[in-house]
Amino acid sequence: MTGQINQLISDKVRALFGENSVLLSLTTLAGDASTRRYHRALLQGADAPPSVIVMELPAGSSLPLSSEELAVFKEPLRELPFLNLHRFLSRIGVRVPRLYGHWEKEGILLLEDLGDIALWDRVQSLPPSEVLSWYRKAIDELLLLQVRGTQQRDDACIAFQQRFDFRLYMWEFEHFLEYGLIKRPDAHVDNPTLERLRTVFTAIAKRLEGQPACLNHRDYHSWNLMIHDDTVAVIDFQDALLAPPQYDLASLLNDRITDSVIRPDLEASLLRYYLDRRAESEKRTIDGDEFREIYLLSAIQRDLKVVGRFFYLDIVKGKPGYKKFIPATVSRLKRNLARLPQTESIVPLLADHFEEMR
Numbered sequence: 001m002t003g004q005i006n007q008l009i010s011d012k013v014r015a016l017f018g019e020n021s022v023l024l025s026l027t028t029l030a031g032d033a034s035t036r037r038y039h040r041a042l043l044q045g046a047d048a049p050p051s052v053i054v055m056e057l058p059a060g061s062s063l064p065l066s067s068e069e070l071a072v073f074k075e076p077l078r079e080l081p082f083l084n085l086h087r088f089l090s091r092i093g094v095r096v097p098r099l100y101g102h103w104e105k106e107g108i109l110l111l112e113d114l115g116d117i118a119l120w121d122r123v124q125s126l127p128p129s130e131v132l133s134w135y136r137k138a139i140d141e142l143l144l145l146q147v148r149g150t151q152q153r154d155d156a157c158i159a160f161q162q163r164f165d166f167r168l169y170m171w172e173f174e175h176f177l178e179y180g181l182i183k184r185p186d187a188h189v190d191n192p193t194l195e196r197l198r199t200v201f202t203a204i205a206k207r208l209e210g211q212p213a214c215l216n217h218r219d220y221h222s223w224n225l226m227i228h229d230d231t232v233a234v235i236d237f238q239d240a241l242l243a244p245p246q247y248d249l250a251s252l253l254n255d256r257i258t259d260s261v262i263r264p265d266l267e268a269s270l271l272r273y274y275l276d277r278r279a280e281s282e283k284r285t286i287d288g289d290e291f292r293e294i295y296l297l298s299a300i301q302r303d304l305k306v307v308g309r310f311f312y313l314d315i316v317k318g319k320p321g322y323k324k325f326i327p328a329t330v331s332r333l334k335r336n337l338a339r340l341p342q343t344e345s346i347v348p349l350l351a352d353h354f355e356e357m358r
Contacts, residue, residue: 005108009041009054012110016101021045026054040113052100055082055109080104081158082238088157089240092148095141095233114233120222123261131261132269137232138225138252139274142217145234146245147281149215163213163242169205169301173198176308181353184311193349200346201304204297211244211294220248221255246291249274250299255306256325259332271295296336300343303333330356 010023024042039054057080077084080102089096098112119138123131153160177197181189217224217237224236253262253270262270271292279286307329310322333350334357337343351357 005039005054005056008106008108009039009110012101012103012108013041013043013045013048013052016110017043017045017048021048029053041110049113051113053097053111053113055111057104057107057109059107077158080238082109084156084158085237085240088154088159089145089149089234089237092144092152094145094149095231096237097233097235114226114228114235117227118223119225119227119232120258120261122227123222128263128266132266134227134232135252135262135266135270136273138220138222139249139270139277141225141232141234142220142248142252143274143277143281145217145220146214146248147278153215159215159240160242164208164216164244164247166205166209169208170201172301172305172308173201173205175312176304178308179312179315180304180308183315184353187353189353193352197346197349200343203342204301208244208294208297208301211246213242214245216241216243216245216248217251218243218248220251222252222258223256244294244298245278246295246298247302250295250302254299254303254332254336257328260328293340296340297343300333300336300340303329303336307333327356330354333357 006023006026009026013021013023022044024044027040027042029038029040035058037056039056040051041054042051043049083099083102083104086096086099090099097114100110100112102109119134123134126134149159155161177194181187181194217234218239218241219236220234224234226233226235249271252258253267259267275286275288275291307326310326310329313319313322330350334347337347337350347357
């Protein structure tokens, strides 16, 4: 298989950059939670970039290539969600990797190489003032996606055909219950506990569904933002959809071990920055207290989904690497659940199953 993909990429490189362009080497990059594989191809040639990233699609894959819970389209998709979103985001000016070429039937896309430094890597060991500066850059790019993207709505973009609604929120809550509690090894959870949790989850889902929605990346976290030429570039955007604006912001400031760097004072400062910039761009006043409540509910909902997802990746997909992020996520959940009267009551219920809740 290695020889086949090397030859395939060599052929595409020559077609794109000229007959004198040569594939020097191909290195497979560390995998993520998706079924796609990525490689870095080093190139040589007068008109070729020094390197490109190869996205290798799963063998025999069919459309749509997006999250299983987002299969909501009335008609089968005619192109990859990645390509559909790439075209729209490029048009509105979001910094995404350049697309050199795509051959879906042969299972590869060639993309700009943005390097290996994610936002998370860039802010390590920096003083708080510099961390603040980098996350403000990430928020500026997020506002471009959310505000300009929503203002320039294009129904040909699949992100506008799907939204976070009650069904999807509850699918994710049930995902947490199934894999974060019920199917965990040595799990012992009774039906009354599950029903009490579902009651709170249902109330959260209804509250979030009733919020105004805008374009969201859906996974706008510090590992999906690459630092390239002192700018923040956005990757892994194929699951974009409509959701409350707080969802992406909660993803940015509350994911995995983010709060080991984004301490409460920095989080509060970045929330104010987002609110000020959004109010300025939309020329309107935003109710800060209500915004922060929905932000916390979004962070709670997302972190519960993430805990379930990390257990799922271990139990079902055989990918245990994400379990290391669960303790920090649960600790943050405890803090955020305790900040709202409608959610603090479930902390004791979860404390029976997660020591970080105790």
